[in-house]
Amino acid sequence: MLGLGLGIAALGVGIGLGLIGMGAMNGMSRQPEAIGKLQVNMLIALAFVELVFLLTVFIAPGSFAGK
Amino acid sequence: MRMSGMVGPVFSLLASGGHGPSFLGLAIYLFFVLLIIFATMTLAKKGLSSRVFTNVFAKLYEQLYLFIENMCVGTIGPHGRKYVPMIMTFWLAIFVGSFVALFFPTSPTADLSFNLGMALIAVFYVQHEGISTHYAELRKQGKDPVTAGVVGFFRHISHFSGPKLGIALIPxxxxxxxxEIISEMMKNVSLSLRLFGNINGGHQAVEAMNELGSSVYIPIGNFLLPIKLLTCVVQAMIFTLLTCVYISLVTHHEDEHAHEAAHAH
Known part of the structure; x- marks a missing residue:
């Protein structure tokens, strides 16, 4: 059950990371001179989305162990 | 050892049962990291006297300095050059701290206590900078040090209460x-957990893949080392970048005031 939950979390976070990457790539190809700024903002967004999965990884075992 | 509720996983993470290094191990790894940083810095200093940098370490540190300075000035603004030493210390500690895991079994950043320590330092430094910017502003207006300190502290705290609303909206x-206070506290957790999760997750992926290839005696997991190197750079960058963003959030008003003053004149 825990594995399934983590899989679902990974699915959602993967879609989110992909969307961020897609947006950044679109922006970069449209405006190559803004690559530096876009990369920085993309990394910040990636970090925030990644944190959701990490929190899931750390919180989920505890909430499953209690049941 | 079983503990009930939410305390269990957190406690087992802090006590590092099995995976992370023990406290003495962490100290030894930290000694390694400090040794590497000081040794490369000393070697880099030797090349500074020549007109053109021929020393490899001097070149590396020059590029690193330019990168960090660019990040600070780009994120915080023109007064961001002041924060380069702090940010560069974080960058070096995180990068070298994760980098040793490419040669040794584990690394200090794979331990939550080290990351939490760094995150606490970063967040409290941000608070300190927020208060000291107000202090400097008030001193410029001619207040005495004690008043400026107290008023600056309360002005910094008042930032947490959001925009100015009417008396009816006090609740x-x-x-x-x-x-806002809770989110400020969670900054520690998010900074440290992100670093810990990424680095420790990388180690566990390598271990799992090594286990997979153990029947044919090929350490498949070690093919992940380039990705781990990339993780080292990216995580060091994200930690420092987020610290820069937090600093820019608390020290930004200085610029706005300067612009307003410029418009008024």
């Missing part, structure tokens, strides 16, 4: 204040 201001 909402209070709620915003509480939520």
């Amino acid at each position: 909402i201001t209070l709620m915003i204040f509480v939520i």
